[in-house]
Amino acid sequence: MRKILITGSLGQIGTELVKALSAKFGADNVIASDIRERNNAFPENQYEQLDVMDYEKFEKIVIDNNVGEIYHLAALLSATAEKHPLMGWDLNTKTLIFILELAKAGKIDKIFWPSSIAVFGRGAHKMMTGQEDVRNPLTMYGVAKMAGENLCEYYFTKFGVDVRSIRYPGLISHSAPAGGGTTDYAVEIFHHALDKNAYTSYIDKHTYMPMLYMDDAIAGTLKLMYTEVDKVSVRTSYNLGCMSFNPEELAAAIQRVRPDFQISYAPDFRQQIAESWPHSIDDTVARKDWGWQPQFTLNRMVEDMLMHLSSRSELA
Numbered sequence: 001m002r003k004i005l006i007t008g009s010l011g012q013i014g015t016e017l018v019k020a021l022s023a024k025f026g027a028d029n030v031i032a033s034d035i036r037e038r039n040n041a042f043p044e045n046q047y048e049q050l051d052v053m054d055y056e057k058f059e060k061i062v063i064d065n066n067v068g069e070i071y072h073l074a075a076l077l078s079a080t081a082e083k084h085p086l087m088g089w090d091l092n093t094k095t096l097i098f099i100l101e102l103a104k105a106g107k108i109d110k111i112f113w114p115s116s117i118a119v120f121g122r123g124a125h126k127m128m129t130g131q132e133d134v135r136n137p138l139t140m141y142g143v144a145k146m147a148g149e150n151l152c153e154y155y156f157t158k159f160g161v162d163v164r165s166i167r168y169p170g171l172i173s174h175s176a177p178a179g180g181g182t183t184d185y186a187v188e189i190f191h192h193a194l195d196k197n198a199y200t201s202y203i204d205k206h207t208y209m210p211m212l213y214m215d216d217a218i219a220g221t222l223k224l225m226y227t228e229v230d231k232v233s234v235r236t237s238y239n240l241g242c243m244s245f246n247p248e249e250l251a252a253a254i255q256r257v258r259p260d261f262q263i264s265y266a267p268d269f270r271q272q273i274a275e276s277w278p279h280s281i282d283d284t285v286a287r288k289d290w291g292w293q294p295q296f297t298l299n300r301m302v303e304d305m306l307m308h309l310s311s312r313s314e315l316a
């Protein structure tokens with residue numbers, strides 16, 4: 001088979017996706033890459049240190065290794081992109097165009113590119129935001145993701161490029177720290193709960209955001225990528241829903257397991273970003289097209305996170 005290349009693979013999603021793709025296709029067929037130096041995350045995989053904005057090196061890796069699929073995860077997330085908007089635009093959109101052009105030229109066969117609930121902003125329904133709801137993003141991250149979605153649809157419609165995409169909600173995982181997002185509080189809280197039994201949330205207590213556990217996110221990503229082509233009716237990006245909670249409810253779920261855990265609140269600039277996003281997501285189209293079905297509830301996710309993180313700190 002042609003090889004699979006993952007960019008940004010040392011990040012929150014990549015850390016899990018490299019493992020899942022290696023289990024499915026064999027580590028020999030999966031190349032991990034990131035701008036950072038190799039760490040000990042995937043000892044069995046080929047690793048390429050790659051800045052995705054270095055197009056010459058990027059194309060050479062693709063051609064020399066007979067890469068057929070790219071999962072393009074390298075990006076700046078919402079909070080970081082808001083601090084460095086031009087960098088956010090360049091990294092999040094121009095590198096996608098480069099990859100779409102590789103596919104248009106027949107050098108690769110298939111692309112996965114993640115979008116985000118950040119495409120929604122002013123005018124969209126807050127509750128059960130729909131697949132085709134108003135996309136009026138209020139952040140540079142959302143603007144770039146919306147442009148990316150339109151680029152994906154354009155390259156599919158005009159040139160037949162097989163690019164598939166999911167609008168992830170906030171992702172929660174125990175394997176890697178979250179990097180520069182607005183939903184990251186929902187990951188940090190677990191580390192603080194175990195280290196200090198207390199957390200100060202930069203998101204206010206009653207602010208709802210849609211969230212998804214990483215196990216479900218990876219399963220959904222693989223399901224979309226390897227579903228029959230005629231089932232993929234959306235070529236912008238699929239809404240994916242699962243759970244929706246606010247910091248107070250997440251803290252209460254943690255207190256079920258750790259009754260002494262305390263939460264306090266000190267909202268910062270990320271509060272405004274969170275307030276521009278949906279509270280919950282309608283994912284009917286993904287369920288109908290390719291059978292999206294998440295497994296985790298809030299309480300099950302909390303138990304799983306605490307179990308994995310506590311066993312890791314006991315080993316350390």
Ligand code: NAD
Nearest residue numbers: 008010011012013035051052074075114116168170171179
């Ligand atoms: P992350 O920040 O954890 O990882 C991104 C990785 O990209 C990092 O390892 C970083 O070193 C790498 N990177 C940064 N600049 C690079 C460059 N120039 N060249 C190569 N690598 C570079 O992000 P993540 O959470 O894994 O997100 C991956 C993708 O999924 C992004 O497109 C993000 O917008 C999208 N997404 C994530 C979430 C979430 O909650 N994690 C939600 C919605 C969408």
Ligand code: AKB
Nearest residue numbers: 077078116181182183
């Ligand atoms: C972020 O908060 O930036 C990401 C996202 C929802 O896109 N987690």
